[in-house]
Amino acid sequence: MPILEARALTKTFRRPDKASGFKGAVKHLMQRKYKNYTAVDGIDLSIEPGESVAYVGPNGAGKSTTVKLLTGILRPSEGTVRVMGRDPHTERIANAHDIGVLFGQRTQLWWDLPVEESLKLLKHMYGVSDADYKARIEKFDELLDLGEFMPALARTLSLGQRMRADLACALIHDPKMVYLDEPTIGLDISVKDRLRAFLRELVNDGTTLLLTSHDLADIEEVCERIVVIDKGAIAYDGSIERLKAHYITTKAVNLYLEGAANVPELAEKFPDYEWTAGEAPSEVTVTYESSRFTTAEVLGSLTAQLAPRDLSLSEPSIEDVIRRLYAGELTK
């Protein structure tokens, strides 16, 4: 039985329709006009316990709105959500006990007080026992180095520290279902790596995770399943592996030749491959269909005939696939 199930989930907002300038402001005052826009448009989503799902989409695609619908903050305009059998909006308090939420752009720490105070307040709110609290804080300290800034005022934390503290706040009650809305936004590489390692551990422990991010490394390293949303509707829903297998149909080799590369001539000589000029005159990229040729074959024929100075393989990137999904080049 799914832990989370959304059916035809829709959220429509009413936005003032105002012309710009003073005239527009006055006109709006006299005659109010509004435009409806649909942020989330009939989404069907089902998540099984223990799954780790990346929820991906360009800015304004409806990611955050979906998370707010799933967590019970917003009321759906149409459709239904069930999380552990409950309606998260009408049964908000009961639902809140079992979920953990992190909004990367909003802290839940008490700004003027030490981090520890916020965590202790949450301990009371969720009714966490002293023993569980102590054990979890120790674990967070081990994985996120929480101890170093527990006594610091929240407003004095760096962004990376703040995010780690917020993550601890979201997980202090050991929730079954966790929503992380852009947990790595604005963080440097080393903090991102730690956070990802922590999230992998969380998933391995059986926590169900829904993560939104613009950072595709978050997605590849933490999640198994990816849901791509664009303009409020789901554009892809499936495993990351399948996405790659399905949409990454070509591979590429970068060649560094002795002299300048003559792309048209090479293209004529090897018509089965696609040739594009690289950054330097001696660089050239060869793209081939992975269903027709193995990498060994391609490398064999190229090295034998061109004797390149050096070569490198381009790893197929999920980033390219998602970019193409956003651009509408690919369909389900």
Next chain:
Amino acid sequence: MTHSLTVDRALVVISFKRRLAYKSHWFFGLAIGGGSMLIAMVMWQNLIGSGTLSGYDWDSMRAYTIIGFVAATMVFGAADWVMADRILDGHIAVDLTKPVDFQRARAAEYIGSMLSTFPTAVMGVVAAWLLFEPPGPASPLAGLLTLVSFALMFPLAFGLTYLSTLVCFWTKRYMGIMWLREALLSFFSGLMIPLAFMPGWLQAVAWALPFPHFTTTPSAIYLGRVDTLGALGLLAAEAAWAVGLWALGWLVFRTAVKKVTVHGG
């Protein structure tokens, strides 16, 4: 202690501690409140002299002014904008992911912030007592019932403030609402001038509102301007307003929460 009460207490304490983080807040509270009290004292002494005005002589006016100072410190010193800001900047999204009743949690926080004005009120009252030697309560019972009236100010102030911050769901602005509430409270509570100085019809308007309980009710009880039965009647009205505003707040929130729109992350 039940779980809900533990949460209430934790919220009261954390909210109190937050205010503790800014010691200048007390200093300014005392400077502004104490300054206003001093000005009022000088003005009333000059106006009343050795006579009486609508039943107030200089003795009773000194006690009245000190009671007004305490009420003003409690209600104007509390953290109303914290509640409003969370609605306006979208932080309410975070509050709604917590397993606590929204209104009850805000009440606990608000009461914590009201309690944080305690040192300011005590310092002001002690200083005023030494400087002006006001008369004591009309009777020990009147003194006790005055304290009950002050205690009821906590839920009453919360009810008014909570409702006015909920208006932010519709207006998307708080400043004007806050000004309106504070102006109405200053005027109709009797904080600026006693209600007894106003024409009958304006007094009737005031008594149809919850505001008189912020100065007029405790001072009338303290000074013995009402008998015990009258005092109990005033306290019952004050309590009824607190309960009524709580219920209204609950109803308004139920509608408001459907309107929550948190954009941009």
